[in-house]
Amino acid sequence: MQSDPHQRARFLIDEALIAGIARDDERWLHSHTEECAECANYAEMTSRIVRGLSALSFETGPAATARVQAALAAHAQRRYSAPWGYSAPWGYSAVQRGYSAVQRGYSAMRPRGYSAVQRGYSAMRPRGYSGTQPGDAAMQRRGYSGTQRGDAPTQLRRTAPSWRWGLIAAALLIAAAAPVYRNMTDKRREAEMERADTLLLQRVNARVSQTLPAAMEPLMQTPQTAQTVPGGEQ
């Protein structure tokens, strides 16, 4: 708190513009500036400066805005051209690249009947499919007319529906095949291990049961003889 009322008044004049002041302070300031011409001048000058700051302006053309929007649209098309229209996570991009490589390889070795399958697949597509996406209706409800500039990703999304279906089918196929494949490999591994154990046991048994060579027979008989005479000769 300032001891000098003029100092306090000037601080409050600034503070009122910067962060606002309490009602009591406002009342006090009002009564002070009514009496003190210098502080009233100070308040007048400060408010003129602040008004002047907010009034400083310059001219700018709509071309600059259009340039920025065009740059953004180009950037979005280059970077976010995922089938789902929003940012694809990096993992998805990797899968997408891998899938397209597989697709290229697959089309090279495609059997002749493939096109018939493809026609059947097209027939399976929902009949009301018009290229609109689930989010479009919501966007229109919000007032987006669809004629906005830089709507390139939406357009891009609409040009590649077969791509999306292909990707979904591949993902489903992989998801369904993974457990079956794992099960098969596990069973095969177990069978191999069982076979290996049996073989090992057979080998062990074969060695244990084989007859001793004749030169070793006395060595085997000696401990047996000693056992039959407890407390006897050593």
Place this chain on the structure above:
Amino acid sequence: MPVDAMPLIEPAESDARRIAVGLRRKDMALINQLVELYHYRLVRYLLYLTGRRERVEDLVQDTWLRVLDRGSQFDGRSRFEPWLFSIARNLAIDDLRKRKIASLDTPEAVGGAGAATEEGLAGELPAPDRSSPFLAAARSEDAMRLAAALGLLEPIYREVLLLRFQEDLSLQEISKVVGVPVPTVSSRIHRGLALLRSRWQGGSNAV
């Protein structure tokens, strides 16, 4: 097109969430709306921050590209403007640093010698050149005097004054943009106003 005639419709604060969702989904229609709405303010902020016209358009474009790329970082809990201005500010400072490294032998971008001792990145901001956008923005004698005084002000004071009185940000929002505590923002605005007042008076005495 004169600025006064430009429609500057402020979106309500409740729209921050809608903006956050749109940015997360890279909704180009929304981003184009934002560009139209905030382009002028962004140009003005960068112009007054850097005091130079040459790089402003590139910086504005870079700012919007970053908004597009990092839109998911805006959580919608606070207004969009502080987030936008803080991106623009960081890019402006990075740009100044790069140019400083690229041309160490030129005196540009080293301005604001007093500011260099201040904490934070504000020391990086340059003092504007004399053929400044401030004078170009002045439309009356009062405005000329104010623009001249503003051009001579150290960047750390100029920035907070403009964010408070031109962009109408709160002290908390300015604190987020500038990256200093609220009391520091408040004291900078007090000090900036005092300096501006004394230069204004000096100018009026000279006239």
